[in-house]
Amino acid sequence: MEADDDAALMATFVATRDRRVYTVLFDRHHRSILRHVQRYVREPGQAEELTQDVFVRVYRTKQYEPKTKFKTWLFRVATNVCLNELRRPERREKFDVIEEGREPKGDGPSPEGNVAGKELALRLEQALAKLPPNQRAAFLLARQDQLSHEEIAQTLDTTVSAVKSLIHRALEALRRDLSEVQMEAGS
Amino acid sequence: MSEHHLGEELLAMAEGGGALSEARRHELHQHLGSCSACQAAVAETQRVLAMVEKLPSLEPSPAFARALSTRLDQLDAEAEDTFWARLKAALTLPRLAGAMALAAAVVLGVLLLKPTPEPNESLEVLEFAEHLELYQDLELLEDLDVLEDLEAIEALEAGEPG
Known part of the structure; x- marks a missing residue:
């Protein structure tokens, strides 16, 4: 895997501590990192706080070798921050629970007045929340961030075959959960 | 169950089979033509993928970037404080006197050990x-x-x- 322009920018930042260079990287990536963090931590305030932690780590980086894509490196930093947070016992219960009856946010998959669509969107969020963090992350990194299996393997510190397996199991679980919703709706 | 037939290739088939070799894609298409369970599995998977693509994502709050900037400013200030604190600690009177005595000893040593030319x-x-x-x-x-x-x-x- 080759380094990219952002990796070169990061190397420049580490060498010069030029905050303007850092800001360019932040502007380019903070949304995708926030989305990634949200896969582990669903509470918006907590997700923002952890995303800040990720960028603080980036800011404090003293040594950086641009061997891989910057995005892959950054996702890996974010994954480590999230997993460290989830390992804290007092946090574990708080984060992975999605509230029953919570409405999907924004202009999601549910058109106004489409009760079945709303129900499906809600169940999708719940089904995603039920997945183990690495399954959820592998699946969504592939689907939403279009990372390759190799990049996901680097991000999650695992093998490509393990990534394929994580994605497959995530998809099976989602399909199973959502087909149950349809069956319930049909009965 | 359909996963017994397609396994991890289910996702690839749900995406049109582009990630598979032509021969394998052809083989699985033939299977799908005769297996209603796998057809249903592919259709369900496509539906799930379509829903995932429409998932809303969290937008950062207006205070997000500002809060981070404040944290970075604090980090810079702490780093600067640490530098001056170290410098100040290094310049206390006993240490300064010790450093001067050491420097004087070094200079004296150099002068004494300096080879003087032998008169011929x-x-x-x-x-x-x-x-x-x-x-x-x-x-x-x-x-x-x-x-x-x-x-x-x-x-x-x-x-x-x-």
């Missing part, structure tokens, strides 16, 4: 020999003989035996 004695002797006649011709040297005579005269005057 043989050259000096040769130089003296060269000018020996000149020295003998000097009136001063001749007067030295007179001084010796004066000592003898003084001894006579004092009544000492010569």
